[in-house]
Amino acid sequence: MSVVGFDVGNYKSSIGIARAGGIEIIANEYSDRITPTYVSFTNNQRFQGHAAKQQEVTNNRNTITGFKRLLARKPNDSQVQNEKNFHPLRISQEESVRIEVDYLNETRSLSAEQLTGVFLTKLKSTAESSLNMPVTDCVVSVPSYFTDAERRALLDASQIAGLNCLKLMNETTAVALCYGLYHTDLPDTNDKPHVAVFVDVGYTSLQASAVAFNKGKLRMLASTFDNNLGGRDFDKVLMDYFQQEFLAKYKVDAYSNVRARLRLRTECEKVKKLMSANSSPIPLNIECFLNDIDVSAKIKRDDFERLSEPILARVQNALQRLLVEANLRPEDIAVVEIVGGSTRIPAIKRIVQETFQKEPSTTLNADEACARGCTIMCAILSPNFKVKEFKIEDCQLFPITLSWKGAETEDNELEVFPKFEKIPLSKLMTIYKRDSFEIEARYRFPNDIPYPVSLIGKFQIGNVTPNAQGENSEIKLKARITKNGIFEILSPQMIETFEVEVAEQAEAAKVPEQAEQKPQGEQVPGQEAPVAETANQAANPPKMVKKKKTKSIDLLLSAHVPQLSKQEINLLIEQELSMIQQNRKECERAEAKNAVEEYIYDIRGKICGDCASFITEQAKSQFMSILDEAENWLYTDEAENQEKSVYVEKLTSLKNFGEPVKKRFREYQERPAMLQEFGHSLQMIKKAVDLYQKGDEKYNHLEKSEIEKVVKYWEEKQRWFEEKSSLLDKMAPTDDPVVLASQIKDEINLLNKDCWAILNKPKPKVEPPKQTPEQPKQEQNQQSTEVNGNKTDKEEKPMDLD
Known part of the structure; x- marks a missing residue:
């Protein structure tokens, strides 16, 4: 099981x-740990990440970013219209948002879920390249303010990409988990919690959350957001400023041209980053901006902050709301952590410090904290990794109410999940109905959610009938918010209550179990004989009483929620696989084309350099003409989009001319060493034969017939060697070699194998003479006699006395 976290x-x-x-x-193919959230399409293939962002200016009609903000939206949605102010999107007027792109020589209409799936496919392939294994299971980040419909759309996008999303994790919760898991100094469970505030200002939105930490646990206290406040709004301030500067100074309107607008945005982003580290005026210079006019201007940080005051006021408002929602005072907060790229702006750091009266901490990586938190969550859910126990209590940002049709006096609306209710959570509900009915789930305060529709879904409960008395039946069902933050209704059941007659239990005390274990025939004191008891029961039958019993009947549930059906998802999966196959095919075609171009330059350099002596002037002139013709063809419109087979055929025809020349040069370099090795082998075998003929002890065990076989084989190879050497000496450099270096190597191996197998034959072992059976006995008797007679091999020397 893969353990992967995606921060999208x-x-x-x-x-x-x-x-x-x-x-x-992990890093992508550009050795960058950050992948731009871009998708781009051309007539031949699609691009994601860095490759797509590089086409933002040149192919702006088919390059899309910010598609996550379009999930589950309608074309007339205010947020969709706002996105068109930042990106040149071609949105078709259909029921849901669909973006038109030119792909494979036709205009296609792709949904936001499909575009998100295309980008998730890129992240998936990057993870697979790093892990060297398929990636399926993952945890994906999601803004905490995403509504039910947007979360369902993101799950659909994950399925399109072939991913099994184990959990949609709120970005603020992921950052909190990344912070809490590695802190070992958290208070005990029963102590006052360690309260931390996390401020995340990204490219398009702001999120702030207050979290209470104890050992092995985090609890989300409150969370606030502004989904239309981020780094790009500060870029827009700079763009408006420079647009006015250029209009007054150079009489050019940067907003009149899409490419000029995109170039200006890119440069403004660079200026914003430089101003975060420098208080001196920052210049902006763009060459050939519009009408071949070079433009330049400057801006100070103080002027930038003055122009950004309305945006900074919204930042302060969101942070102050967090204190109110969490019922916290600044002194209750232990630490304030800032993450997200836009928190690097000095003005935002200053507002954070003024609001919470604490200097913001930057111990977390601003760009990677969320991805780390998602990965930790995936490891917790994975059976392959052991992670220390850490309980997570997330919260529901928007209160949810259920409503159903009922009588005028009947209370038919109920708030099931209040604001900041901990999730995941299930609640059991009881409703009294006599007919099938429909439940509507809605967000209670439509103006508080960043989505135009407050309706979550409609749930039809069927097969409801009146009870036995003809009155309303008791209906029980579960309302649940899942770990993904999605609302569901589950397990609707109709409870039937009915009466049954049962025998009343005797009031007499039950016989102890020991009495039952007594041997047959024995009587327990105070217990009547079995026969008498049976007679008594017959005379006084047990009294019958009525008792109530219940029975559960499962009801039919039909949910109508804004989510793609299985058939639609399967169709989009097929389209995604088709695009992946097209990309693979296009990559192979491009590689084949590049191989032709690479070979043209390579062989041309060799023919004019190292290999010049190994081709005749006539052949060289002919081949150079062929190379020039192939190169000219390669850069024509005709060759631009040829099939892979055409390039392969072209490369093969060029190699038919070029490879023999390269082969002659290679043989010229390798052949001398092989000939020298062959001569050395012949010399060593000849030396060994001469030693045998001189009666050398090393070879005197060999048979004469074996040596004759060696001599015969040696003479045969000697003749072959002399014949080939003579032919090679007469050969011109432009001639094809009569014998290859590889053939000479094979002959050397055969010579050494056949000759040295005989010459290195080991000498036979000489066995010692065998003893007769009488010899050991005689030796034993002799030793016994010597011991008994106290004989020794050495005589004692007399002692020398002075």
């Missing part, structure tokens, strides 16, 4: 994986 932002994304050494944020 509106502007940039990151990928975390779990290895044996811990959590790691």
Whole structure:
């Protein structure tokens, strides 16, 4: 099981994986741990990440970003219209948002879920390249303010990409988990919690949350947001400023041209980052901006902050609302952590410090904290990793109410999940109805949600009938918010109550179990004989009483929620697989074309350089003409979009000319060493034969017939060697070699194998003479006699006395 966390932002994304050494944020093919959230289409293929962002200016009609903000939206949605102010989107007027792109020489209409799935496919392939294994299971980040419909759409996008999303994790909760899991100094469960505030200002939105930490636990206290306040709004301030500057100074309108607007936005983003680290005026210079006019201007940080005052006021308002919602005072807060790229703006840091009266902490990686939290969550859910126990109590930002049709006096609306209710959570409800009915789930305060529709879904409960008395039946059902933050209604049941007659239990005390274990024939004191008891029961039958019993009957449930059906998802999966196959095909075609171009330059350099002596002037002139013709063809419109087979055929025809020249050069370099080795082998075998003929002890065990076989084989190879050497000496460099270096190597191996197998034959072992059976006995008797007679091999020497 893969353990992967995806932080999918509106502007940039990151990928975390779990290895044996811990959590790691991996780099993409550009060695960058941040992947731009861009998708681009051309007539031949699609691009994601860095490759797509590079086409933002040149292919702006078919390059899309910010598609996560379009999930589950309608074309007339105010947020969709707002996105068109930032990106040149071609949105078709259909029931849901569909973006038109030119792909494979036709105009296609792709949904926001499909575009998100295309980008998730890129993140998935990057993770697979790093892990060297298929990736299916994952945890995906989601803004805490996403509504039910948007969360369902993101799950659909995950399925389109072939991912099994184990959990949609709120970005604020992921950051809190990344912070809390590695802190070992948290208070005990019964002590006052450690309260931390997390402020996340990204490219398009702001989120702030207050979290209470204890050992092994985090509890979300409150969360606030502004879904239309982020780094791009500060970019827009700079763009408006420079647009007015250029209009007054150079009489050019940067907003009159899409490309000029995009170039200006890119440069303004650079200026914003430079101003975060410098208080001196920052210049902006763009060459050939409009009508071949070079433009330049400057701006100071103080002027930028003055122009951004309305945006900064909204930041302060969101942070102050957090204190109110969480019922906290600044002194109750232990630490304030800031994450997100836009928190690097000095003015935002200053507002955070003024609001919470604490200097903001930057111990968390501003760009990677969310991805790390998602990966930790995936590791907790995975059976392959052991993570220390850590309980997470998230909260529901928007209160949810249920309503159903009822009588005028009947209370037919109920708030099931109040604001900041902990999730996941299930609640059991009881409703009294006599007919099938419909339940509507809605967000209670439509103006508080960042979505135009407050309706979550409609749930039809069928097969409801009156009870036995003809009155309303008791209906029980579960209302649940899942771990993904999605509302569901489950297990509707109709409870039937009815009466049954049962025998009343005797009031007499029950016989102890020991009495039952007595041997047959014995009587327990105070107990009547069995026969008498049976007679008594017959005379006084047990009294019958009525008791109530219940029976549960499962009811039919039909949910109508804004989510793609299985058939629609399967169709989109097929389209995604088709696009993946098209990309693979286009990559192979491009590689084949590049191989032709690479070979043209490579062989041309060799023919004019190292290989010049190995081709005749006539052949060289002919081949150079062929190469020039192939190169000219390669850069024509005709060759631009040819099939892979055409390039392969072209490369084969060029190699038919070029490879023989390269082969002659290669043989010229390798052949001398092979000939020298062959001569050395012949010399060593000849030397060994001469030693045998001189009666050398090393070879005197060999048979004469064996040596004759060696001599015969040696003479045969000697003749072959002399014949080939003579032919090679007469050969011109432009001639094809009469014998290859590889053939010479094979002959050397055969010579050494056949000759040295005989010459290295080991000498036979000489066995010692065998003893007769009488010899051991005689030796034993002799030793026994010597011991008994006290004989020794050495005589004692007399002692020398002075």
